[in-house]
Amino acid sequence: MSNTFLVAVDGSEGSVRAADFATERALASKSKLVLAYVIEWSPYSFHTPDELAERHKRREEEIERAQSTVLAPVSKSVKDKGVEVEVVVHHGHPSETLVDLAKDRGATQIFIGRKGQSRVASLLFGSVAGSLVQTSPVPVTVVP
Amino acid sequence: MKRILLSAVIMLLATATAHAAGFDETINTATAPIAAWVGKIVFFKIPVFGAQLPLVVLWLVVGAVFFTFYMGFINIRGFKHAIELVRGDYANPKDAGEVSHFQALATAVSGTVGIGNIGGVAVAVTVGGPGATFWLIMAGFLGMSTKFVECTLGVKYRNENPDGSVSGGPMYYLRKGFSERGMEGLGKFLGMFYAIGIFIGALGIGNMFQSNQAYVQLNNVAGGGLDGLGWLVGLIMAGIVFLVIVGGIKSIARVTEKIVPFMAIFYCVFALIVIFMNAEVIPQAIANIFAGAWTGEGVAGGALGALIIGFQRAVFSNEAGIGSASIAHSAVRTNEPITEGTVSLLEPFIDTIVICTITALVIGTTAAADPNFAGDAKGIAMTSAAFERQISWFPIPLAFAGVLFAFSTMISWSYYGLKGWTYIFGESMRGQTIYKLIFCAFVMLGCIVQLGPILDISDALVFLICVPNILGLYVLAPIVKRELNSYLARIESGEIKRFKGG
Numbered sequence: 105m106s107n108t109f110l111v112a113v114d115g116s117e118g119s120v121r122a123a124d125f126a127t128e129r130a131l132a133s134k135s136k137l138v139l140a141y142v143i144e145w146s147p148y149s150f151h152t153p154d155e156l157a158e159r160h161k162r163r164e165e166e167i168e169r170a171q172s173t174v175l176a177p178v179s180k181s182v183k184d185k186g187v188e189v190e191v192v193v194h195h196g197h198p199s200e201t202l203v204d205l206a207k208d209r210g211a212t213q214i215f216i217g218r219k220g221q222s223r224v225a226s227l228l229f230g231s232v233a234g235s236l237v238q239t240s241p242v243p244v245t246v247v248p
Numbered sequence: 249m250k251r252i253l254l255s256a257v258i259m260l261l262a263t264a265t266a267h268a269a270g271f272d273e274t275i276n277t278a279t280a281p282i283a284a285w286v287g288k289i290v291f292f293k294i295p296v297f298g299a300q301l302p303l304v305v306l307w308l309v310v311g312a313v314f315f316t317f318y319m320g321f322i323n324i325r326g327f328k329h330a331i332e333l334v335r336g337d338y339a340n341p342k343d344a345g346e347v348s349h350f351q352a353l354a355t356a357v358s359g360t361v362g363i364g365n366i367g368g369v370a371v372a373v374t375v376g377g378p379g380a381t382f383w384l385i386m387a388g389f390l391g392m393s394t395k396f397v398e399c400t401l402g403v404k405y406r407n408e409n410p411d412g413s414v415s416g417g418p419m420y421y422l423r424k425g426f427s428e429r430g431m432e433g434l435g436k437f438l439g440m441f442y443a444i445g446i447f448i449g450a451l452g453i454g455n456m457f458q459s460n461q462a463y464v465q466l467n468n469v470a471g472g473g474l475d476g477l478g479w480l481v482g483l484i485m486a487g488i489v490f491l492v493i494v495g496g497i498k499s500i501a502r503v504t505e506k507i508v509p510f511m512a513i514f515y516c517v518f519a520l521i522v523i524f525m526n527a528e529v530i531p532q533a534i535a536n537i538f539a540g541a542w543t544g545e546g547v548a549g550g551a552l553g554a555l556i557i558g559f560q561r562a563v564f565s566n567e568a569g570i571g572s573a574s575i576a577h578s579a580v581r582t583n584e585p586i587t588e589g590t591v592s593l594l595e596p597f598i599d600t601i602v603i604c605t606i607t608a609l610v611i612g613t614t615a616a617a618d619p620n621f622a623g624d625a626k627g628i629a630m631t632s633a634a635f636e637r638q639i640s641w642f643p644i645p646l647a648f649a650g651v652l653f654a655f656s657t658m659i660s661w662s663y664y665g666l667k668g669w670t671y672i673f674g675e676s677m678r679g680q681t682i683y684k685l686i687f688c689a690f691v692m693l694g695c696i697v698q699l700g701p702i703l704d705i706s707d708a709l710v711f712l713i714c715v716p717n718i719l720g721l722y723v724l725a726p727i728v729k730r731e732l733n734s735y736l737a738r739i740e741s742g743e744i745k746r747f748k749g750g
Contacts, residue, residue: 147336147348150505153355153663156347156579161412163345195345204341 107135110211112202112232114141115174118217122247123178126215127185136188138209139179140202141170145195167193199235206242214244276697283701283708290708299549304711305559308569311718312390315397318725319732323392323593329739330590337746338587346581349591356576356592358508359660360599362653363461364565366515366646367628369607374626376557377547378533378615379540381608383558388600391568392593397721400589400728401425402574403582409675416578417664418571418717419443419671425724438716440672445713446572447668447683453564453710454572454661455687456694458654459485461628463695465647468629482695486688488655493662494684508656511649512603518645519606522638526613533612560707563714565604566596570710571717572664584744586735589728610634662687 111126113119123139130137143166151159175191182189190209194201206214216233233246291302316323332338333349372380398418405424406416419439426435463481467474474481492500523530544550547557567573573595577588614621614634625633628650635642662684669683738744 143345145345147339147344148350150354150358150502150509151347151351152502152505153359153576153579153660156352156355156576157415157663158413159347159579160414160581164412166345196341201344 107133107212108138108209109135110138110140110202110206110209110214112142112198112214112216112236113139113175113178114217116217116219118219118247120178120217122215122217122245123182125245125247127182127187129213129215130187131185135212136190137182138205138211139175139182139189139191140205141175141191141193142198142201143167143170143193143195144198146197163195166195198232199239202232202236203239203241206240212242214240214242216244216246218246218248276701279697279701279705283704286708287704290712297550297552299552299556301552301556302560302711304714305556307718308394308563308711308714309387309390309559311569311714311721312387312394315393315721315725316390319393319396319729321393322396322590322732323389326396326590326593327597330593332746333587333591334594337748338744339747340745341747343581347579349580349582349587352577352580352588353591353594354509355505355660356573356595357512357598358505358656359576359664360565360567360573360595360657361508361512361603362565362657363458363628363650364561365599365603366607366631366650366653367461368561368565369604370611370630371627372557372561373608373611373615374630375547376554376561377540377544378536378608378612379538379542379544379547379551379554380558380561381537381605381612382541383555384562384608385601385605387559387562388566388568388596388604391562391566391596391600394568394718394721395566395573395592395596396589397725397728398569398571398574398589398717399577399592400585400731401721401724402571402578403580403585403588404727404731406578414579415667415670415675417446417575417667417671418713418720419446419668420578421574421724422716422720425720425727428727429723431723438720442571442713442716443668443671445668445709445716446575447665447672449570449572449709449713450661450665450668451687451690452705453707454664455658455690456697456705458657458661459691459694460697462651462654465628465632465650468632469643469647478695479692482692485655485695486691489658489662489691490684490688492659493687494681504652504656504659507652511652514645515649516603516606518635518639518642519610522635522642523606523609523613525638526617529613529616530609533609533616536612536616537608560711562596562600562604564707564710566599567710568596569714569718571713572661575664575667576660584731584735586728586731589732607631614638658691 109126109130111123113123126137170193171191179189179191192205194205202214214236216236218233237244290304293300293302334353336348339348372384401421402416405421406414407420408414419442422442423435423439426432426438459482462485463478466481488500540554542551544554547553563569573592577592580588582588611631611634614637621633621637632643632646635646665687666680666683670680673679
């Protein structure tokens, strides 16, 4: 039984480096990769009736766009290196969703790129990598 | 397309400016007889024990009582589960990104929490005495059951359009539900009748009444400085609504939808402050409410008169029985229509039992302390006067809240009316734009005519669509009951899983 590594992918350069790094580890330990893209979404936000009626359509579009523009290129390069890969797109709170996914897939490690935000920026916008480190049930590797 | 838009806007501007001064009166004289005529038909009254009981109010009360009993007091036993659903305890994480129960409820509540909660209650108390408040609360309680039935049906019989969006509401459940029960012709007729009704109602209760009361509020805080300028205020409001519904500038709507819940909380907090500033008369105000409910002292028609007014205003505020909220609720993607019905129980609760009651207490305690506080102010101006007596600057934020409530209600109702329109004329984009332009024109019209005739027409139209809607609810209630029993059994057996909490 091989290990499963979860990689957070958001299309940024950092996340590509995280995917590359995770691929090397996976090759070395014959592990499988799960590439996850989380679309930030809250069930407690407010919308107009119009937006509600179109929500399902928009959700499908968002998932489709994340799959084709962000995940597909990364997953191809991972596969080309000979590592088994699965892609997931999920809506929700980024770090919480990553933790849930890690539990669900039985991942033994999470890889995430970092943005190198300034202190002010991460105070204002929060840092996914930062809160993931605090809440993850498995070791987290933050790739610079 | 652009040309049509442009010419319509120019036309609007032209009519507005040309008639600036005498326009208000012209429209009022023109609409007053229509109001009287429509009112006479819809509110056909039968004399009972000295009170005039409009048949349509009886129709609503009987319906609400029937559904409460038939569903085994779902308004009480479904309450806890409704909160669990809104909290997301039963939400499957795999469906994240779809419309949540919370979002559907919040949207439907911003549609119902409006000027009716501030102004409508004052109207009830003016006409029906303090006792009307008791019946208002009672109507809210019973209305929870009606709302449960209509929102369940809204989800069950909605249409899923080929593009993935959804259209639902009474017109769909009337047509499809009746045809399932072998009454296809009647279903088609009632569906169409409802669609026409909600379309016209959207121009009244959901539009003219709202913009009218927003204008009254603004004029009130401006100390009458906007007298005769109704057309200008109307034009500005119509312009903003135009930007949102025609121009697709969703950010304005989104800002409003975000502010409205906070405004509602802000309103309640200040209302409670005002109530407690008159703490010594709270027992008296509550006593007046209970006593008035049974004696109806000084009210035309006595206790029954107070009851009629209370129920009428409650429906006007929480929309239970009108079926409009089921249009908003049908957007939720759930395999269990019952869950949406259960969540919608909370709507009359929040709208009527909480917010309306608080307003009634503000007026009640103020009146108990000084019966002449409002002078001859009516409607929203009366509520404003009650607040002003305790917190002198409060009419200004209240006016602001009132305008926002009115605006969010207009946005919600523009959608309800649109669904009626597309049911009648099909989903073509061109038709939808024509509808939206008509809607904007009525926003302006609402600021020009006075409260009297406008409120009457608006009331009448909204009550009119209760007739086919509740008829449909009776016919389809057995289906809802079957679903409810099956749902509860599956919760019991654990077949429907709880994902968190518990």
